[in-house]
Amino acid sequence: MPKRDPHIKEYKNKRGERLFKFHLYLGLDANGKRVNITRQGFPSYNEAKTTYDQLRANGTQGYQKPKQIKTDEMYSLWFENYKGQVKESTANKTWQLYKNHIKPIFGNRFMDKIQVKAVQKFANQKAKEIVKYKDVVRLLSTLFEHAIRLGYVEQNPIRKIIMPNKTSRPRRDIEHNVYSKQELEEFLAAAKKYDITAYTYFKLLSSTGLRRSEALALSWKDIDLTKNTLSVNRTLAYGLNSKTIMQPPKSKMSKRILPISANLHETLINYKKSQKVIYKYLFHGANGKWCTLTKHAQWLNAIYKNNPNLRRITIHSFRHTFATLLISETNIKPKTVQMLMGHEDIKMTLDIYTHLNDQNKIDATNSIRELNI
Known part of the structure; x- marks a missing residue:
């Protein structure tokens, strides 16, 4: 078994998940400033090692510090444009969806740090809680697509999840919820x-x-x-x-x-x-x-x-x-x-x-x- 790179460190997050990280010094940039990079949250050693080797090979050439944005900030940017394109009541319903379902889970998290596993768990949970769970998941997907266009994230994790087929929450009983x-x-x-x-x-x-x-x-x-x-x-x-x-x-x-x-x-x-x-x-x-x-x-x-x-x-x-x-x-x-x-x-x-x-x-x-x- 090949020896592992000592720069790739294994750690556990607050949920006890086994992840990998590294710290890398790239050298001096065009302004003479030291470029130090810390990356973490890799689900496997190989993913962390691949990214580490790519960054090290490129050095400071073309390197730009990645932009980060929290989901709350992205929602505000997107909603400012969206609310002018729909009925005001529709805009209000969208805000209620975000406030009640997405914001409590992802609002304060950096979007580039949200993993597929977390999104899958989120979709599964919403399918148990509400009938129109797909509307919530689609709204989160829309925010990721907007973040991609603005250069904050590289991919949309919603595309990789398996959408629950049916909600487990009972639908309205129209047949019996009427009067003779x-x-x-x-x-x-x-x-x-x-x-x-x-x-x-x-x-x-x-x-x-x-x-x-x-x-x-x-x-x-x-x-x-x-x-x-x-x-x-x-x-x-x-x-x-x-x-x-x-x-x-x-x-x-x-x-x-x-x-x-x-x-x-x-x-x-x-x-x-x-x-x-x-x-x-x-x-x-x-x-x-x-x-x-x-x-x-x-x-x-x-x-x-x-x-x-x-x-x-x-x-x-x-x-x-x-x-x-x-x-x-x-x-x-x-x-x-x-x-x-x-x-x-x-x-x-x-x-x-x-x-x-x-x-x-x-x-x-x-x-x-x-x-x-």
Whole structure:
């Protein structure tokens, strides 16, 4: 076995991992200053030896001290440009992803020191914690790609990891997190006793399939009680620094005109009559400005607190309740459901409501067995 170079030293880091390092004097640079190099973190002796020999052979010629940057600094550089290219709410969501997931692990670490092993462990852990773990991993990859362009790192360690195929965290149970028609009627009756504003809000969600923030953004100009239509033109969202902003809907398909049923028509007329002052927005604060993005949660919690026998569902599930009842109790076509829900493509509609298709298969099987011909 060849004798090892004594300049290559073995050591252990804080996690007990066996690594290699070296210290090398290259000579004097063009300004007469001594050039000393210390490199560490090599996973094997051979990698450390190869780098040591290359640096020693080149000497001070063309040598430049490598630039280093921490992940937090790189994120700030990248985000400054990114935030001007997307919706403010999207920029805020990206910041939340970074702050909550990447920053605690890698924020204070130099990017050129982050190894593939650490990134793989990070991806595996996020797959256990959150459903959209790939968004987090892709954001970290984007930062490494930006660092490569700016000359801070030579390679992106994300390219070398094995991305976990599926998250181990359970997805939302859409099939059971919706109301039956009877349960919806019981909830709306309880909401009506609690407060007419809250009742009107949940009636809108369950009668039109509006997203919760689309409903909060509605103005009276969006309601045409003559044509019985409702126009979706805006949505409330969290912008940078978590301030509430008004912006265009989620996607091109989200900007839509929805029909108003006779039942909802009556609800809106009664709600308008109940208002002492008719402000611009249907749902507003004391000064007439739009509600906060937490107001609907306060209404829902109060209704459930006053009516403990009601089965609890999430606010977003009133939108799913609308679509589920529409599909299960009518002959509506999936393409029409897509239009009403404002989904970008039909695949999204079908993916969300696959459980209805499964139930149809069961019903078909039972019917054929019963017919028995």
